[in-house]
Protein backbone atom coordinates (compact mmCIF):
# COMPACT_ATOMS: atom_id res chain seq x y z
CA UNK A 527 0.00 0.00 0.00
CA UNK A 528 1.29 3.45 -0.93
CA UNK A 529 0.69 6.27 1.53
CA UNK A 530 -0.19 9.70 0.20
CA UNK A 531 -0.17 12.74 2.46
CA UNK A 532 -2.51 15.55 1.45
CA UNK A 533 -1.59 19.08 2.57
CA UNK A 534 -4.48 20.98 0.95
CA UNK A 535 -8.00 20.24 -0.12
CA UNK A 536 -7.72 18.30 -3.38
CA UNK A 537 -10.71 17.67 -5.70
CA UNK A 538 -12.42 14.37 -4.77
CA UNK A 539 -12.56 13.31 -8.44
CA UNK A 540 -8.75 13.36 -8.43
CA UNK A 541 -8.37 11.59 -5.09
CA UNK A 542 -10.74 8.89 -6.35
CA UNK A 543 -7.90 7.74 -8.63
CA UNK A 544 -5.94 6.77 -5.51
CA UNK A 545 -8.28 4.08 -4.25
CA UNK A 546 -7.68 1.42 -1.61
CA UNK A 547 -6.17 -1.12 -1.24
CA UNK A 548 -3.30 0.21 -3.39
CA UNK A 549 -3.30 3.67 -1.85
CA UNK A 550 -4.04 5.21 1.51
CA UNK A 551 -4.61 8.94 1.83
CA UNK A 552 -3.98 10.78 5.08
CA UNK A 553 -3.69 14.35 6.34
CA UNK A 554 -2.30 14.16 9.86
CA UNK A 555 1.31 15.23 10.28
CA UNK A 556 1.98 12.48 12.84
CA UNK A 557 2.02 9.91 10.04
CA UNK A 558 4.17 12.06 7.79
CA UNK A 559 7.33 9.90 8.07
CA UNK A 560 5.72 7.14 6.07
CA UNK A 561 4.43 9.11 3.10
CA UNK A 562 5.64 8.00 -0.33
CA UNK A 563 4.01 11.01 -1.95
CA UNK A 564 2.64 14.40 -0.95
CA UNK A 565 -0.23 16.18 -2.70
CA UNK A 566 -0.30 19.94 -2.30
CA UNK A 567 -1.78 23.15 -3.68
CA UNK A 568 -0.46 26.37 -2.12
CA UNK A 569 0.54 25.11 1.35
CA UNK A 570 4.07 26.28 2.18
CA UNK A 571 6.38 23.25 2.18
CA UNK A 572 9.61 25.23 2.55
CA UNK A 573 10.07 24.32 6.22
CA UNK A 574 8.46 20.88 6.05
CA UNK A 575 10.69 17.99 7.02
CA UNK A 576 11.12 15.60 4.11
CA UNK A 577 10.52 12.01 5.27
CA UNK A 578 13.11 9.50 3.96
CA UNK A 579 10.22 7.50 2.44
CA UNK A 580 9.20 10.37 0.12
CA UNK A 581 9.42 9.63 -3.62
CA UNK A 582 7.26 12.32 -5.18
CA UNK A 583 5.35 15.58 -4.67
CA UNK A 584 2.30 16.43 -6.79
CA UNK A 585 1.28 20.08 -7.03
CA UNK A 586 -2.38 20.25 -8.10
CA UNK A 587 -1.79 23.52 -9.90
CA UNK A 588 1.09 25.32 -11.56
CA UNK A 589 3.26 27.50 -9.30
CA UNK A 590 5.89 25.53 -7.37
CA UNK A 591 7.43 28.40 -5.38
CA UNK A 592 5.94 26.84 -2.20
CA UNK A 593 8.00 23.67 -2.72
CA UNK A 594 11.72 23.51 -1.75
CA UNK A 595 12.98 22.28 -5.13
CA UNK A 596 16.69 22.23 -4.26
CA UNK A 597 15.94 20.10 -1.20
CA UNK A 598 13.76 17.78 -3.29
CA UNK A 599 16.53 17.36 -5.86
CA UNK A 600 19.04 16.52 -3.15
CA UNK A 601 16.65 13.89 -1.75
CA UNK A 602 15.99 12.48 -5.26
CA UNK A 603 12.28 13.32 -4.98
CA UNK A 604 10.31 13.93 -8.19
CA UNK A 605 8.08 17.01 -8.26
CA UNK A 606 5.08 17.16 -10.60
CA UNK A 607 2.61 19.93 -11.41
CA UNK A 608 -0.37 20.31 -13.73
CA UNK A 609 0.70 22.65 -16.54
CA UNK A 610 -2.19 24.51 -18.16
CA UNK A 611 -4.86 22.79 -16.04
CA UNK A 612 -6.06 26.01 -14.41
CA UNK A 613 -5.13 28.45 -17.20
CA UNK A 614 -8.70 29.05 -18.38
CA UNK A 615 -9.89 29.76 -14.84
CA UNK A 616 -7.16 32.37 -14.37
CA UNK A 617 -7.79 33.88 -17.79
CA UNK A 618 -11.48 34.37 -17.01
CA UNK A 619 -10.69 36.06 -13.69
CA UNK A 620 -8.09 38.31 -15.30
CA UNK A 621 -10.58 39.41 -17.97
CA UNK A 622 -13.16 40.09 -15.24
CA UNK A 623 -10.56 42.07 -13.28
CA UNK A 624 -9.63 44.13 -16.31
CA UNK A 625 -13.27 45.02 -16.96
CA UNK A 626 -13.91 45.73 -13.27
CA UNK A 627 -10.99 48.15 -13.14
CA UNK A 628 -11.73 49.90 -16.45
CA UNK A 629 -15.41 50.45 -15.56
CA UNK A 630 -14.88 51.13 -11.82
CA UNK A 631 -17.33 48.34 -11.06
CA UNK A 632 -16.33 47.67 -7.48
CA UNK A 633 -16.75 51.24 -6.12
CA UNK A 634 -19.88 51.62 -8.29
CA UNK A 635 -21.50 48.54 -6.77
CA UNK A 636 -20.46 49.71 -3.29
CA UNK A 637 -22.11 53.08 -4.00
CA UNK A 638 -25.39 51.35 -4.91
CA UNK A 639 -25.22 49.14 -1.82
CA UNK A 640 -25.17 52.25 0.34
CA UNK A 641 -28.01 54.06 -1.45
CA UNK A 642 -31.43 54.41 0.16
CA UNK A 643 -33.44 52.77 -2.61
CA UNK A 644 -36.64 53.15 -0.54
CA UNK A 645 -36.43 56.94 -0.92
CA UNK A 646 -38.98 58.89 -3.03
CA UNK A 647 -36.85 58.99 -6.15
CA UNK A 648 -34.26 56.21 -6.12
CA UNK A 649 -33.55 56.63 -9.80
CA UNK A 650 -32.54 60.24 -9.18
CA UNK A 651 -29.93 59.08 -6.66
CA UNK A 652 -28.69 56.47 -9.11
CA UNK A 653 -28.49 58.84 -12.05
CA UNK A 654 -26.82 61.65 -10.13
CA UNK A 655 -24.22 59.33 -8.62
CA UNK A 656 -23.17 57.46 -11.73
CA UNK A 657 -20.93 60.16 -13.16
CA UNK A 658 -18.35 59.39 -10.45
CA UNK A 659 -17.85 55.94 -11.92
CA UNK A 660 -17.48 56.75 -15.58
CA UNK A 661 -14.78 54.48 -17.00
CA UNK A 662 -13.11 53.60 -20.27
CA UNK A 663 -13.52 50.89 -22.88
CA UNK A 664 -10.96 48.18 -23.48
CA UNK A 665 -11.45 48.08 -27.25
CA UNK A 666 -8.68 50.05 -28.91
CA UNK A 667 -6.53 50.16 -25.74
CA UNK A 668 -3.09 48.62 -25.56
CA UNK A 669 -2.65 45.54 -23.36
CA UNK A 670 0.82 44.32 -22.35
CA UNK A 671 1.14 40.65 -21.36
CA UNK A 672 4.33 39.74 -19.48
CA UNK A 673 4.92 35.97 -19.72
CA UNK A 674 3.30 34.15 -22.62
CA UNK A 675 2.76 30.70 -21.14
CA UNK A 676 -0.50 28.81 -20.65
CA UNK A 677 -2.25 31.75 -18.97
CA UNK A 678 -0.58 34.66 -20.78
CA UNK A 679 -1.45 33.26 -24.22
CA UNK A 680 -5.11 32.77 -23.28
CA UNK A 681 -5.31 36.30 -21.83
CA UNK A 682 -3.62 37.79 -24.91
CA UNK A 683 -6.00 35.99 -27.29
CA UNK A 684 -9.11 36.90 -25.28
CA UNK A 685 -8.06 40.55 -25.08
CA UNK A 686 -7.50 40.61 -28.84
CA UNK A 687 -11.05 39.26 -29.30
CA UNK A 688 -12.29 42.19 -27.20
CA UNK A 689 -10.67 44.57 -29.66
CA UNK A 690 -7.52 45.35 -27.68
CA UNK A 691 -4.16 45.99 -29.31
CA UNK A 692 -2.00 43.34 -27.60
CA UNK A 693 1.74 43.38 -26.88
CA UNK A 694 3.63 40.43 -25.40
CA UNK A 695 7.00 39.98 -23.70
CA UNK A 696 8.49 36.54 -23.11
CA UNK A 697 12.13 36.00 -24.04
CA UNK A 698 11.84 32.26 -23.35
CA UNK A 699 8.44 31.48 -24.89
CA UNK A 700 7.97 27.78 -25.74
CA UNK A 701 7.24 26.64 -29.29
CA UNK A 702 3.98 25.11 -28.04
CA UNK A 703 2.74 28.42 -26.63
CA UNK A 704 3.98 30.42 -29.63
CA UNK A 705 1.81 28.18 -31.84
CA UNK A 706 -1.28 29.06 -29.81
CA UNK A 707 -0.68 32.81 -29.65
CA UNK A 708 -2.73 34.95 -32.02
CA UNK A 709 -0.34 36.16 -34.73
CA UNK A 710 -1.71 39.69 -34.34
CA UNK A 711 -0.03 39.98 -30.91
CA UNK A 712 2.97 42.32 -31.20
CA UNK A 713 6.24 41.00 -29.90
CA UNK A 714 8.25 43.22 -27.51
CA UNK A 715 11.96 42.45 -27.23
CA UNK A 716 12.31 44.55 -24.10
CA UNK A 717 10.07 44.67 -21.05
CA UNK A 718 10.66 48.42 -20.86
CA UNK A 719 9.14 49.09 -24.27
CA UNK A 720 6.00 47.13 -23.31
CA UNK A 721 5.61 49.05 -20.05
CA UNK A 722 6.04 52.42 -21.76
CA UNK A 723 3.26 51.94 -24.27
CA UNK A 724 0.52 49.88 -22.59
CA UNK A 725 -2.66 51.18 -20.94
CA UNK A 726 -3.20 47.85 -19.18
CA UNK A 727 -0.38 45.51 -18.12
CA UNK A 728 -0.86 41.96 -16.83
CA UNK A 729 1.88 39.71 -15.47
CA UNK A 730 1.91 35.91 -15.93
CA UNK A 731 5.42 34.73 -15.10
CA UNK A 732 6.38 32.14 -12.46
CA UNK A 733 8.00 33.37 -9.24
CA UNK A 734 11.71 32.62 -9.72
CA UNK A 735 14.88 34.35 -8.55
CA UNK A 736 14.93 36.01 -11.98
CA UNK A 737 11.35 37.33 -11.73
CA UNK A 738 11.20 38.31 -8.05
CA UNK A 739 10.88 42.11 -7.97
CA UNK A 740 10.84 42.22 -11.78
CA UNK A 741 8.42 45.16 -11.70
CA UNK A 742 10.69 47.46 -9.69
CA UNK A 743 10.58 51.24 -9.19
CA UNK A 744 12.39 52.06 -12.42
CA UNK A 745 10.10 49.85 -14.50
CA UNK A 746 6.86 50.82 -12.73
CA UNK A 747 7.67 54.46 -13.41
CA UNK A 748 7.58 53.73 -17.14
CA UNK A 749 3.83 52.96 -17.03
CA UNK A 750 1.70 55.70 -18.63
CA UNK A 751 -0.42 57.85 -16.32
CA UNK A 752 -3.82 56.22 -15.76
CA UNK A 753 -2.57 52.68 -16.49
CA UNK A 754 -4.01 49.55 -14.88
CA UNK A 755 -1.65 46.89 -13.50
CA UNK A 756 -2.90 43.33 -12.97
CA UNK A 757 -0.99 40.76 -10.94
CA UNK A 758 -2.46 37.26 -10.86
CA UNK A 759 0.97 35.69 -10.83
CA UNK A 760 2.59 36.13 -7.39
CA UNK A 761 2.75 39.18 -5.07
CA UNK A 762 6.57 39.18 -4.89
CA UNK A 763 6.93 39.95 -8.60
CA UNK A 764 5.93 43.57 -8.02
CA UNK A 765 7.93 45.80 -5.63
CA UNK A 766 5.35 47.21 -3.25
CA UNK A 767 6.72 50.58 -2.09
CA UNK A 768 7.09 52.28 -5.50
CA UNK A 769 3.75 50.82 -6.58
CA UNK A 770 2.12 52.27 -3.48
CA UNK A 771 3.66 55.68 -4.22
CA UNK A 772 2.34 55.65 -7.80
CA UNK A 773 -1.15 54.70 -6.60
CA UNK A 774 -1.16 57.36 -3.88
CA UNK A 775 -0.11 60.00 -6.41
CA UNK A 776 -2.98 58.79 -8.66
CA UNK A 777 -0.46 58.06 -11.45
CA UNK A 778 -2.00 54.61 -11.87
CA UNK A 779 -5.72 54.06 -12.29
CA UNK A 780 -5.77 50.69 -10.50
CA UNK A 781 -3.80 47.70 -9.23
CA UNK A 782 -5.77 44.46 -9.28
CA UNK A 783 -4.18 41.47 -7.62
CA UNK A 784 -4.88 37.94 -6.44
CA UNK A 785 -2.29 38.35 -3.66
CA UNK A 786 -3.51 40.79 -0.98
CA UNK A 787 -0.91 42.63 1.10
CA UNK A 788 -1.27 44.76 4.22
CA UNK A 789 0.58 47.67 2.62
CA UNK A 790 -1.73 47.99 -0.39
CA UNK A 791 -5.11 46.37 0.26
CA UNK A 792 -6.62 49.44 1.96
CA UNK A 793 -5.91 51.84 -0.93
CA UNK A 794 -9.01 52.85 -2.93
CA UNK A 795 -7.29 52.09 -6.25
CA UNK A 796 -6.42 48.56 -5.17
CA UNK A 797 -8.72 45.63 -5.75
CA UNK A 798 -7.51 42.43 -4.06
CA UNK A 799 -8.89 38.92 -4.34
CA UNK A 800 -8.09 36.02 -2.00
CA UNK A 801 -5.95 34.00 -4.47
CA UNK A 802 -9.03 32.93 -6.43
CA UNK A 803 -7.47 32.38 -9.85
CA UNK A 804 -7.63 28.58 -9.84
CA UNK A 805 -10.66 28.26 -7.56
CA UNK A 806 -13.24 26.91 -9.99
CA UNK A 807 -14.72 23.44 -9.90
CA UNK A 808 -13.34 22.78 -13.39
CA UNK A 809 -9.77 23.91 -12.66
CA UNK A 810 -9.64 22.12 -9.33
CA UNK A 811 -10.79 18.86 -10.91
CA UNK A 812 -8.57 19.15 -13.97
CA UNK A 813 -5.48 20.03 -11.88
CA UNK A 814 -6.04 17.18 -9.43
CA UNK A 815 -6.74 14.57 -12.11
CA UNK A 816 -3.81 15.66 -14.29
CA UNK A 817 -1.23 15.63 -11.51
CA UNK A 818 -2.50 12.46 -9.83
CA UNK A 819 -2.37 10.53 -13.12
CA UNK A 820 1.27 11.51 -13.51
CA UNK A 821 2.04 10.79 -9.87
CA UNK A 822 0.54 7.29 -10.18
CA UNK A 823 2.44 6.55 -13.39
CA UNK A 824 5.63 7.54 -11.57
CA UNK A 825 4.97 5.56 -8.39
CA UNK A 826 3.74 2.45 -10.20
CA UNK A 827 5.90 2.38 -13.33
CA UNK A 828 8.64 5.00 -12.94
CA UNK A 829 7.21 6.96 -15.90
CA UNK A 830 8.03 10.68 -15.76
CA UNK A 831 5.64 13.14 -17.39
CA UNK A 832 5.28 16.85 -16.54
CA UNK A 833 7.83 16.87 -13.77
CA UNK A 834 9.36 20.20 -12.84
CA UNK A 835 12.72 18.71 -11.84
CA UNK A 836 13.14 15.40 -13.73
CA UNK A 837 13.36 14.89 -17.51
CA UNK A 838 10.37 13.37 -19.29
CA UNK A 839 10.77 9.57 -19.49
CA UNK A 840 7.47 8.21 -20.84
CA UNK A 841 8.59 4.58 -21.14
CA UNK A 842 5.79 2.06 -20.60
CA UNK A 843 6.63 -0.98 -18.43
CA UNK A 844 7.57 -4.28 -20.11
CA UNK A 845 5.76 -7.59 -19.55
CA UNK A 846 5.82 -10.16 -16.76
CA UNK A 847 9.07 -11.27 -15.15
CA UNK A 848 10.69 -7.87 -15.64
CA UNK A 849 11.59 -5.74 -12.62
CA UNK A 850 11.99 -2.00 -13.04
CA UNK A 851 14.42 0.08 -10.98
CA UNK A 852 14.11 3.89 -10.93
CA UNK A 853 17.17 5.89 -9.91
CA UNK A 854 17.51 9.64 -9.44
CA UNK A 855 21.15 10.57 -9.59
CA UNK A 856 23.45 13.57 -9.91
CA UNK A 857 24.25 14.33 -13.53
CA UNK A 858 27.93 13.39 -13.30
CA UNK A 859 30.33 11.36 -15.39
CA UNK A 860 30.88 7.72 -14.45
CA UNK A 861 27.67 7.14 -12.55
CA UNK A 862 26.12 4.84 -15.17
CA UNK A 863 29.19 2.59 -15.10
CA UNK A 864 28.91 2.34 -11.31
CA UNK A 865 25.22 1.43 -11.53
CA UNK A 866 25.69 -1.26 -14.21
CA UNK A 867 28.71 -2.65 -12.38
CA UNK A 868 26.63 -2.97 -9.19
CA UNK A 869 23.92 -4.84 -11.12
CA UNK A 870 26.50 -7.02 -12.87
CA UNK A 871 27.94 -8.14 -9.55
CA UNK A 872 24.48 -9.51 -8.70
CA UNK A 873 24.34 -11.32 -12.08
CA UNK A 874 21.33 -9.27 -13.08
CA UNK A 875 20.80 -8.99 -16.82
CA UNK A 876 19.67 -5.57 -18.10
CA UNK A 877 16.80 -5.86 -20.61
CA UNK A 878 16.47 -2.16 -21.23
CA UNK A 879 17.88 1.01 -19.79
CA UNK A 880 17.30 4.72 -20.31
CA UNK A 881 19.18 7.62 -18.79
CA UNK A 882 18.15 11.23 -19.28
CA UNK A 883 19.44 14.36 -17.65
CA UNK A 884 17.97 17.73 -16.79
CA UNK A 885 20.40 20.27 -15.43
CA UNK A 886 22.18 18.94 -12.37
CA UNK A 887 19.97 15.90 -12.05
CA UNK A 888 19.49 12.71 -14.10
CA UNK A 889 16.98 9.89 -14.12
CA UNK A 890 17.83 6.29 -14.90
CA UNK A 891 15.21 3.65 -15.54
CA UNK A 892 16.41 0.04 -15.75
CA UNK A 893 14.36 -3.02 -16.71
CA UNK A 894 15.87 -6.27 -15.43
CA UNK A 895 15.24 -10.00 -15.76
CA UNK A 896 14.34 -11.49 -12.42
CA UNK A 897 13.84 -10.40 -8.85
CA UNK A 898 15.41 -7.37 -7.20
CA UNK A 899 16.04 -7.54 -3.47
CA UNK A 900 16.41 -4.82 -0.84
CA UNK A 901 20.19 -5.39 -0.51
CA UNK A 902 20.71 -4.43 -4.13
CA UNK A 903 18.62 -1.27 -3.69
CA UNK A 904 20.66 -0.41 -0.60
CA UNK A 905 23.92 -0.85 -2.56
CA UNK A 906 22.62 1.39 -5.32
CA UNK A 907 21.57 4.06 -2.79
CA UNK A 908 25.06 3.94 -1.29
CA UNK A 909 26.72 4.92 -4.59
CA UNK A 910 28.10 8.45 -4.09
CA UNK A 911 26.00 10.21 -6.73
CA UNK A 912 22.77 8.26 -6.38
CA UNK A 913 20.08 10.38 -4.69
CA UNK A 914 17.32 7.76 -4.61
CA UNK A 915 16.81 4.22 -5.92
CA UNK A 916 13.68 2.09 -5.74
CA UNK A 917 11.85 -0.81 -7.25
CA UNK A 918 8.76 0.38 -9.17
CA UNK A 919 5.37 -1.17 -8.61
Ligand SMILES: NC(=O)C1=CN([C@@H]2O[C@H](COP(=O)(O)OP(=O)(O)OC[C@H]3O[C@@H](n4cnc5c(N)ncnc54)[C@H](O)[C@@H]3O)[C@@H](O)[C@H]2O)C=CC1
Pocket residue numbers: 587588589590609610612613616672673674675676677678695696697698699700703730731732733736737758759760784801802803804805
Ligand atom coordinates in the same frame (compact mmCIF):
# COMPACT_ATOMS: atom_id res chain seq x y z
N1 LIG B 1 -3.74 33.36 -9.27
C1 LIG B 1 -3.77 32.03 -9.36
O1 LIG B 1 -4.59 31.36 -8.74
C2 LIG B 1 -2.78 31.35 -10.24
C3 LIG B 1 -1.55 31.90 -10.44
N2 LIG B 1 -0.65 31.27 -11.27
C4 LIG B 1 0.66 31.91 -11.44
O2 LIG B 1 0.83 32.20 -12.81
C5 LIG B 1 2.11 31.74 -13.22
C6 LIG B 1 2.09 31.41 -14.70
O3 LIG B 1 1.25 30.31 -14.93
P1 LIG B 1 1.21 29.59 -16.36
O4 LIG B 1 0.97 30.57 -17.44
O5 LIG B 1 0.29 28.43 -16.24
O6 LIG B 1 2.71 29.07 -16.45
P2 LIG B 1 3.59 28.75 -17.73
O7 LIG B 1 4.80 28.06 -17.25
O8 LIG B 1 2.76 28.09 -18.77
O9 LIG B 1 4.00 30.19 -18.28
C7 LIG B 1 4.95 31.02 -17.69
C8 LIG B 1 5.60 31.82 -18.82
O10 LIG B 1 6.45 32.80 -18.24
C9 LIG B 1 7.57 32.93 -19.09
N3 LIG B 1 8.67 33.58 -18.37
C10 LIG B 1 9.53 33.03 -17.47
N4 LIG B 1 10.41 33.97 -17.06
C11 LIG B 1 10.08 35.12 -17.72
C12 LIG B 1 10.62 36.44 -17.71
N5 LIG B 1 11.66 36.76 -16.93
N6 LIG B 1 10.05 37.36 -18.50
C13 LIG B 1 8.99 37.05 -19.29
N7 LIG B 1 8.44 35.82 -19.34
C14 LIG B 1 8.99 34.87 -18.56
C15 LIG B 1 7.87 31.50 -19.53
O11 LIG B 1 8.64 31.48 -20.72
C16 LIG B 1 6.48 30.96 -19.74
O12 LIG B 1 6.06 31.12 -21.09
C17 LIG B 1 2.39 30.53 -12.30
O13 LIG B 1 3.75 30.25 -12.20
C18 LIG B 1 1.79 31.00 -11.00
O14 LIG B 1 2.74 31.73 -10.27
C19 LIG B 1 -0.97 30.13 -11.93
C20 LIG B 1 -2.18 29.54 -11.76
C21 LIG B 1 -3.18 30.07 -10.85
Ligand SMILES: O=C(O)C(=O)COP(=O)(O)O
Pocket residue numbers: 567568569586587588589590612801803804805
Ligand atom coordinates in the same frame (compact mmCIF):
# COMPACT_ATOMS: atom_id res chain seq x y z
O1 LIG C 1 -1.61 26.96 -9.68
C1 LIG C 1 -1.15 27.98 -9.12
O2 LIG C 1 0.01 28.39 -9.32
C2 LIG C 1 -1.98 28.75 -8.21
O3 LIG C 1 -1.59 29.81 -7.79
C3 LIG C 1 -3.27 28.19 -7.76
O4 LIG C 1 -3.14 27.96 -6.38
P1 LIG C 1 -4.22 27.07 -5.59
O5 LIG C 1 -4.14 25.71 -6.18
O6 LIG C 1 -5.55 27.72 -5.82
O7 LIG C 1 -3.79 27.12 -4.17
